[in-house]
Amino acid sequence: MMDTLFWLSTLAIFALLGVSFFFSGSETALTAASRARMHQLARNGNARAGLVERLTAERERLIGALLLGNNIVNILASTLAASVLIRIFGEAGIAYATLVMTALVVVFSEVLPKTLALIRPDGFAMTVSPAVRLVVAVFAPITRMIQLLVNLILKLFGFDADKASAISGHEELRGTVDFLHSEGEVVKGDRDMLGGVLDLSELEVSDVMVHRTRMLALDAAMPPEELIGAILDSPYTRVPLYKDKQDNIVGVVHAKDLLRAIQKADGELARVAPAKIAYKPWFVPDTTSVQDQLNAFLKRKSHFALVVDEYGEVQGLVTLEDILEEIVGDIVDEHDSGVQGLTKQADGSYIVDGTLPIRDLNRALDWRLPDEEATTIAGLVIHEAKLIPEQGQLFTFHNLRFKILRRAHNRITRLRVSPVETKAG
CATH class of the missing domain: 3.10.580.10 (CBS-domain)
Known part of the structure; x- marks a missing residue:
């Protein structure tokens, strides 16, 4: 009888750990799945992608149901493990149960499923979406009550969940493109082109x-x-x-x-x-x-x-x-000569026309000089220096060194720009 009960309890523990694996992996996959890709697949008739899109549309309800289910099965598994080990080892079984269940839960119910979900979040999310829909429906009354309680607690501390700030679509796209470029998945030309499209409404x-x-x-x-x-x-x-x-x-x-x-x-x-x-x-x-x-x-x-x-x-x-x-980027024809007003020197510095727009310089050299306060490179130098520079003056800012080569009246007409590591001649 003891052997039968032991093996049944052990099987139940591993079954509960498997359910916990499902909850943890589903939570990670549905959170990490590309909303844009799911939307496109749903438009093309993929039913499971449409289900993922509907589930993630109510993220609080989804996460609440998955966390609730995960905690229930983990607690049940830990309770069973404690009861089994107490029968075998007595009071010391509690310590053994804590150590064993912590290791099992961390490895097989947290790290492993979440790692697998992050490897292929879209496929994982579409695979588990039918089962998750059922879980969300079953736990809906409880998760709704929990969410009301959470919102009440947040309001007591001055937070309003209904006014949560969200990143704009433009910012999200720009961040995604920059990130993919840094990862090597988007070439510079494509990044600049997509960034240029996003900038049109912000520029005058x-x-x-x-x-x-x-x-x-x-x-x-x-x-x-x-x-x-x-x-x-x-x-x-x-x-x-x-x-x-x-x-x-x-x-x-x-x-x-x-x-x-x-x-x-x-x-x-x-x-x-x-x-x-x-x-x-x-x-x-x-x-x-x-x-x-x-x-x-x-x-x-x-x-x-x-x-x-x-x-x-x-x-x-x-x-x-x-x-x-x-x-x-620059449209060069037979009458143009590349980026006008920009000439690279042998020492790695650049001779720059003062009227060259900052945006053109950033695009050509992949720099990140700010263009909020000035449109041209000469305007940027004047803004940073807080004065009209004299010919020959040197300034260092934004990890670049600027030398004024020529000035006409109150206008800077030519500069030498070089990285701080490069000596300006």
Whole structure:
């Protein structure tokens, strides 16, 4: 009789440990399973993926049921082990039961199932989802009462479970992409492209525009031959024309329209008036989000807009290409030469044009210079230094050394940038 009872109790203990294995593994798998992958599989008709998606939608209820079931079986297994060992060893059986059950629970009911679940969380989650659904349904009344009690205790300490902060979808995607890049599963180009898409709604056109100091604009009053020559010699398809002063943009000439006019005039440049074939300029506020500007470009079927500040002063221009480059990186054609304003030196440092946008520098060199307070690298140096630097001055911040090579009036026009470990010449 004693032998039969011993073996039955032992079998019951191992059966309960197996159930505990199921609860622990299910909890880890359903928590670690990719919600995005489950959603996509469910949309493609995978019933178990849909079940996983429904279970994880009520995470508190799910975790509560699994923890409740796990604790019940662990306590039952420990109680049985204690009763069996007490009969064999007397009072010392309690100590033996504690040691044996702790080892068994930790190894076979915690570490092993959770490790297996983390190896293949999606497959594990879909495998156990039907059984977990039944467990959640059975324990629903108890878990609901427990959750109410927990929420009451939290409120007594000033916490409100209903107002739990959640990371935004954009932040979660960005974090996932950066993490996968650090793990080597996403190449830098893909990371930059996905990051650029996520940044569109956070950037303003002033962050991506060509600043007026770098913008080509021609005087509409120039002689026709000279004006046409300047337009055709420029590397740009669209060229703004101004009258009296550069802020007074009166039109934009498209090179293709100009060539058509020259053809109609049988090549006689004196008969062509660029100002008359120019189209009306489109002005947009510098606070317009890049996402909104992209949508506006697509809606108007236009590629070019002039950016103005709150006083109506022209600050620069933005093109569809400028916005696309935020996603795909620099678009280089036969008129471009890579990242303009950035030249690598033999000693590992870089000669940088002061007007080079920080975002372009970060993308090209995989740096992480902040661009919240300044748009260009010169602006960043001025912001960090809290003054207008003199030529030859050195500054060190963000693990980089900046040397001012050239300054024109109050503008930094050229710098040498090098990692702190590299000596700047």
